[in-house]
Amino acid sequence: MRSLWSSSALAAVVIAGLLQGPGTRLTYRVRVLERTGAADSARVLGSGSVSGSLDTGLRLSLRGDSVEVEALLQITPVGDTVSLGAEFFTRRLLARSRRGLPLWEQDSYHRVVRMGWADTARIHPFGRTRDPDARAIWLELALERNFAGGAARPAEELQLSDSLHDFRVEAVLRPRRARVTLNLVRGDTVSGPRPMDLLPQGPSRIVRLVLGRRATSLDVRLTRPQPPRALRDRVLALESDVVCLRVSAPNAPADQSIGVICGSLNNVARRLPLPTGDTLSATFAWPGPR
Amino acid sequence: MAGHEHWLHQIDAELDGELSLAERAALAKHLAACTHCSGARASQLEVRVALARSAGDPHAHVVPRPAIRPRTLTLWVMVAVIMGLAGGWVAYRQWGGPGGEPVEETRALIVVE
Numbered sequence: 001m002r003s004l005w006s007s008s009a010l011a012a013v014v015i016a017g018l019l020q021g022p023g024t025r026l027t028y029r030v031r032v033l034e035r036t037g038a039a040d041s042a043r044v045l046g047s048g049s050v051s052g053s054l055d056t057g058l059r060l061s062l063r064g065d066s067v068e069v070e071a072l073l074q075i076t077p078v079g080d081t082v083s084l085g086a087e088f089f090t091r092r093l094l095a096r097s098r099r100g101l102p103l104w105e106q107d108s109y110h111r112v113v114r115m116g117w118a119d120t121a122r123i124h125p126f127g128r129t130r131d132p133d134a135r136a137i138w139l140e141l142a143l144e145r146n147f148a149g150g151a152a153r154p155a156e157e158l159q160l161s162d163s164l165h166d167f168r169v170e171a172v173l174r175p176r177r178a179r180v181t182l183n184l185v186r187g188d189t190v191s192g193p194r195p196m197d198l199l200p201q202g203p204s205r206i207v208r209l210v211l212g213r214r215a216t217s218l219d220v221r222l223t224r225p226q227p228p229r230a231l232r233d234r235v236l237a238l239e240s241d242v243v244c245l246r247v248s249a250p251n252a253p254a255d256q257s258i259g260v261i262c263g264s265l266n267n268v269a270r271r272l273p274l275p276t277g278d279t280l281s282a283t284f285a286w287p288g289p290r
Numbered sequence: 291m292a293g294h295e296h297w298l299h300q301i302d303a304e305l306d307g308e309l310s311l312a313e314r315a316a317l318a319k320h321l322a323a324c325t326h327c328s329g330a331r332a333s334q335l336e337v338r339v340a341l342a343r344s345a346g347d348p349h350a351h352v353v354p355r356p357a358i359r360p361r362t363l364t365l366w367v368m369v370a371v372i373m374g375l376a377g378g379w380v381a382y383r384q385w386g387g388p389g390g391e392p393v394e395e396t397r398a399l400i401v402v403e
Contacts, residue, residue: 127398
């Protein structure tokens with residue numbers, strides 16, 4: 001009997017460990033609801049979900065004609081519960097200037113609540129209305145966690161059933177790795193692509209690119225960008241999927257680089273002129289699943 | 291017509307006692323020949339007599355002007371300032387400034403169910 005109990009306890013610890021570990025996939029499910037007048041009647045204006053690894057955040061925005069609410073939600077598992085933290089950034093149309101231009105009031109603040117995995121959090125983005133029969137909009141957020149065999153790429157879903165409000169959900173995840181593809185360009189000639197997986201803030205790597213018959217060696221290192229200066233960008237972590245590639249000559253001192261290429265992981269080629277007259281083209285993308 | 295305008299101004303100035311002897315002589319000469327201007331002068335005089343009577347001085351030489359004493363002026367300025375401040379305070383209490391409700395009431399709220 002004691003052996004059975006200890007086996008069960010061990011199994012529970014292993015399962016709990018697996019659910020908290022890097023193989024766990026977290027899903028945020030969000031619904032936007034509007035009270036239609038009667039006490040308990042509400043209609044769904046839109047719904048969406050965002051999933052990814054446990055450190056994935058949810059960036060949501062809800063915009064109307066006179067108010068905009070944006071929020072970055074992130075969780076921290078605490079035992080069997082979860083601490084839900086939310087950074088809000090709101091803008092309200094306050095008035096119009098004498099020249100007819102809109103005057104906006106902006107606010108940013110932080111909210112934290114503790115909830116169970118099975119709970120639903122109701123978010124009142126414009127504050128709670130005093131009148132129980134007044135037209136009101138709120139969001140319902142539910143969390144799910146499932147075991148996932150190494151799928152690290154975030155995913156998003158969105159369904160809208162009302163066009164009056166602009167509702168969006170986005171996954172926010174700082175990449176642990178990035179797929180970097182390098183090409184050397186001169187005029188109409190392009191070298192073969194040189195793809196590689198790099199770790200942000202990881203060690204530098206020597207890359208050899210051949211264009212025509214000439215080989216060019218470069219020392220490349222992936223870094224994270226400086227924190228954004230704008231309050232909204234900082235609060236909503238708009239630079240979360242931006243990485244920077246520092247390019248320097250091999251064996252050059254650390255403070256002497258040829259240049260830095262920064263960009264999101266969105267498969268857009270970005271270019272850096274090299275002292276040799278060639279142009280280095282770098283494309284950043286999410287790495288494939290491992 | 292412009293000549294009549296000039297003489298009407300001169301009549302006004304004469305009744306205020308602001309004309310020189312030469313100007314008064316010129317005006318008298320014009321009034322002797324111009325029935326329109328002499329009629330206007332008579333009307334002006336009747337208006338001034340009516341004003342003097344209403345001010346309680348039927349034998350006045352000129353139209354009595356209301357005299358505002360500095361103390362009275364100061365008092366009324368202070369009353370106006372106090373009324374303005376009180377009105378602003380009442381309006382702010384009633385309707386508030388831009389974004390009048392407390393900021394916490396407009397902020398998002400998370401409720402766990």
